[in-house]
Amino acid sequence: MPEGDAAGDLSAELLSSPVWTDAQLARAGIPVVDAPFVSIGGGMGSFVMVDLLRISGFPLENIKVLTTSDYPWENYEYLTGVGQLPPGYRIRSDSASTPDNIWGFPSYAVRAAFGARSVRGFIAPIWNVLTENLLTDYWTPLAGQVFQGMSREADRIGYWQTLAKGQARMVRRRAEGGYFSILTVEEGSTRRIAYRSSFVHLAVGYPSVRFLPDLQAYRRRYNDGYRFVNAYEPHEHVYDDLVKQPGTVLVRGGGITASAILHRLFNDRERLGAQTQVLHLMRTHVDSSHGPHVFMRRRGGDGWAYQGFNWPKASWGGQLKVRMEKLGDEERLRMWQTIKGTTTPYRKGWQKQLRKARADGCYRTLAGQIDHVDPGPDGTLATFIRERDSTGTRRIDVNFVIDATGLVGDITEHRVLADLLEYTGAERNGLGRLQVSPTFEVPGARHGDSRLYAAGATTEGSYYAPVDSLLGLQYAALTICDDLARLGFCRRIGPIRSISQWWKWMRNVTP
Amino acid sequence: MTPTLAGRIQSRLFLLFTAGLVWTLLITPLLPAGFAPLTQSYRTTLIALVLVAVLGTVLWEPLYHLLQQFRWEKDWPAILILLQGVPEGWLVYVVMRDVVDLPVGVLPFVIHFATTWLVVFACLHGPLRVPFIRWRFRGGRLI
Structure with a gap:
């Protein structure tokens, strides 16, 4: 059935309007649910965002995650599994990139050491992280360890209560302020629900699998x-x-x-x-080793280019990250070209x-x-x-x-992103993905005091390189949380709150 | 770690004058300093602490930062931070003995320096991130 034909469905008027009113939705018969913060995706990006909001003291009932996933690591587990990195294998991620723990402490290696049943089992991970990338390879966690950690944290923060299952269809501005996010729910028949929020967070992951x-x-x-x-x-x-x-x-x-x-x-x-x-x-x-000059040479050989993680480590939070943020658009694009590559x-x-x-x-x-x-x-x-x-x-x-060449299709292959580019003022960055500001806001979609944020693979090519990594998702969530605090929407996590929340994490107590 | 130069210096100074200072105050009375009065011992250990801060800021950290530029990842592995203690400790000892002209015993110096270095090292690799949640995303900068 084409969209817009039935009561409770998207009318032609809605489909063609970049800004919706409450009255328009009422006329179309689409029920409206209020949720001040809506995250679309339901993968690890949404999970880490909800985690941060909860740690900052944000009430659980004000958050909704629109998703088709039953659990945040569902898609990741599927992709790494078929890509021959099942739960018992080591993924390509740093010991301190812990989506279940914003502090990165205790890291996965430390947890593995304290969970060991032998002296050797205790020393091995510690020695590895101590000497990694010099005497030893990077210590990396088992996929299963990451999933277990997230499961515990999801229980702790009440993540499961935020889930609204269904297919997110679009985000449009609301004339009276904020945004409407449309969720398509299949319960016998197809229903549309509009989530009315002040803030929308897009963490939809890869738009599609890329077939050459x-x-x-x-x-x-x-x-x-x-x-x-x-x-x-x-x-x-x-x-x-x-x-x-x-x-x-x-x-x-x-x-x-x-x-x-x-x-x-x-x-x-x-x-x-x-x-x-x-x-x-x-x-x-x-x-062999390759790069533009002696200070930018990446190791390589036998066909491969070698790098510990998907981006050079200093782009996570070191000098490459700082440089990226300071450079002008053209220079930044050149920097992207230098550090990218398979x-x-x-x-x-x-x-x-x-x-x-x-x-x-x-x-x-x-x-x-x-x-x-x-x-x-x-x-x-x-x-x-x-x-x-x-x-x-x-x-x-x-x-x-x-x-095994790649994974990412064009962002327009994702319906929500395509709609965003067409109707809500989003733009592409130098790499063709979704442009976000250093605070992970989609600048063109700003609407009064309301903000639309995006995180994850979708935003690669903006200011922060490792967006598509466990640590990158944490950085995005923390940055968005800080931005929300500036807007007075939640509390900034200062040293005292950070310590008290960490202690709660250690005791596995609700934030 | 993936420090920037400012981050290196700030982290060093902060940890030396928090965890390092507390540790120094605790361990100084226990050092095998013979019959030296406690005030003399404190004077020696606190001067050592200040020298680690000063020499680190003006000499060592810029040098490490330069060496870091040869690494593609622009990271600084943990083991290097641990090993830095050897040349740094040696230089502080020499400066104290020959420049500041203090009667500094080898054994108490080594015990104080090595244990303080380990305390600071341990705090740098985890505990510091508990109060300072953004520290690791800012190249080690605190302000």
Whole structure:
């Protein structure tokens, strides 16, 4: 049924008006619910925001989280799981990036140490964080440890009570002040509910999973989703098949997901006796350390660019962050270009496994791109590869292609963001994502004393680099909380409140 | 840590004159300083504390910050902060003995300096973030 045809649905008048009145909604028969602070998304961005508001003393009943997720880490758990980093594996995140604890203390490593049952188990994480990125690799938490921590914190702050389940559809300004956020609820029939708020927080995560044109073209032409898969969709059958019979797999990408997939493939060789041959295709084959000058050189080799986390560590809260905030628009964009790029962490275990695989002759890297893919003989895929430094394409027949190149689609692929760009004055930043101010406000959407904020991957390319990280979400939430305090909407968390709230956290007592 | 130069200096000064000072006041009477009067012992340990602050601000922190520029991550691993204590302790000892011209015993100096360094180090890596929730996002700056 087209929108706008039924009572209680979005009327044509509403759909075309950038600013809505209470009367318009009443005429359309859409019920209105008051909630001073609305967060749209319900993932880890919303969770951390609610956590901060609760710590600042904000009442639970004034917050609503509009979401399709049952729990904040649902989507993250799914994506890391299919990307071969299930709960028992170490994610790419710092020990002190603790979405369940704004202080980052005790960090995950300290918690792991005090939860250990042996002296060695106590010392190992402490020694690791003490010497990380010098004598040892970065200490990183298990995905499961992060999820457990958030579960405890969600219970503590009463997060579950804030959830309003449904699909967020749009945010529009309210003529009388504030915003309306429309939630579509499926309860037998489709219903719309308008949440009336002074503040809206958008933390919708990735707009969509990105499928490269060659993958889309192959799927469209041959209707085959079995042999050419994206890393962020379930593809367990690939590993099962390769264990049952020898085969060749082409892995594409140079990031953490490609690393995790290679790790899985070689684990299957070592532990389950798979005879898999792995071809690894990288568009940018990094041969050595690289960067514009001696003070900006990133480590690299064997095709990979190495970096502990998704952005250089000082962009979280060090000199790179400070510089980003101070630079003019053009210089900042240049800075983004310098520090961005696909990278993977240097992990000794992975390096050892790759060295062995190279020596065994079952792992080869290629520099170039896929031109196109056709079905090959005997159920294989014929991949046509444009290699770096050569003209024309080279055909390689493989059993599977796993594409681990990226994740993020254009922001307009998300309905709320697309609507925001069209009707509510939001703009794009230099990287094409949603522009936010240093306080994570969407400047064009400001409406009197009301504010619309955004956090997470959507906002990459503005003032703060690691928005799409656990620590970045904490920074965004803290900054937004401070901005709300300036507006008199909540209390600023000063040293005394911080200490007393931390003590409550330690005792697992409600804020 | 991912400090800025201002953050380095502010964190150093703040911790030396809070946690470091309290620790110094507590440990000084217990140092094996022979028959030296307590006022003399306090004079020695408090001067050592001030020298760590002054030399750190004008000499060491700018040097560390320069070295940090060669690191892509622009971070400063914890172990480096711990090891900094060796050259810094040596320099403070030499300055006290040869420049300030104080009768400073090696053993009491080492005990005082090393334990104070550890206390400050421990506070820097966690506890400081409890009252100062924004500290880690500001490159270690407190003001």
